[in-house]
Amino acid sequence: MTSTAHFSTKDRILGAAEELFAQFGFTGTSLRQVTSRADVNIAAVNYHFGSKENLVNEVFRRRMDDMSTQRITALRAAIAQHPGELEPILAAFVEPALALAQDRHGGAAFVRVVARAYAEKNDSLRKFLSDHYGHVLREFAKAIAACVPALSKEELYWRLDFLAGALTYAMADFGLIKRPSGVAEKTHRERAARELIRFAAAGFKT
Numbered sequence: 669m670t671s672t673a674h675f676s677t678k679d680r681i682l683g684a685a686e687e688l689f690a691q692f693g694f695t696g697t698s699l700r701q702v703t704s705r706a707d708v709n710i711a712a713v714n715y716h717f718g719s720k721e722n723l724v725n726e727v728f729r730r731r732m733d734d735m736s737t738q739r740i741t742a743l744r745a746a747i748a749q750h751p752g753e754l755e756p757i758l759a760a761f762v763e764p765a766l767a768l769a770q771d772r773h774g775g776a777a778f779v780r781v782v783a784r785a786y787a788e789k790n791d792s793l794r795k796f797l798s799d800h801y802g803h804v805l806r807e808f809a810k811a812i813a814a815c816v817p818a819l820s821k822e823e824l825y826w827r828l829d830f831l832a833g834a835l836t837y838a839m840a841d842f843g844l845i846k847r848p849s850g851v852a853e854k855t856h857r858e859r860a861a862r863e864l865i866r867f868a869a870a871g872f873k874t
Contacts, residue, residue, distance in 0.1 A: 677706075678716045680706040680707070681723070682723075682726060684702050684705035685697070686774055686777050686781055687705065688702060689724070689781045690777040690780035690784065691780075693787075694784060695788065699713055721792055724792075724793055725793065728785075728796070728797065731768060732797070732800070734768075736801055736804045738767075739764050739804055739808075742759070743757060743761070743808060746760045752814070753815065754815040754816065754869050754873070757808065758872075759865050761808050761831070762861050762864055762865055762868075763861050766839060766857050766860060766861050767857070768839070769840075769857075770857050782836055782839070783840055805828065808828070812824060812872060819872070824872075827872055834867070834868070835864065
């Protein structure tokens, strides 16, 4: 019984922090705002997270762990089923991220948090993300390199960086292409994924 209560309290704090970070940024959000939104006391935040920095990290971990697992699983399937083909590898990178953006349980807020992470120079967060999820990017880099052996390592990482930026832009859905009325979100997301994969493939092959 206690563990369930702890889980729900922790989840409430994470959900409140995610919404507030999306709205006000990391530096613009106080722990007092988080406790007020989550309807908990400061002791609960300290108990579960220890510090604001760790709370920021855990907001990312809650989403990134699942997405990273999905990406690696899809990547291994792409390599096994479509050896030497670039597009399935790019799909394994792009599709789980766009699916997360459409998650009705806070996905949109998390995408804004990701955009905040790009905008705010948060070195400790960048280190956390590099330490915990850098291996995912390295696996994709290795798989892409096998498909485009003419690219130097430097060129490969430049283009992978551009892909990550374009993907974040597509996830945030603040581009020129809005979902037309009458088109389901899932259909629109699949179209966005197809276009981004095609665009990225051309970029890597050029």
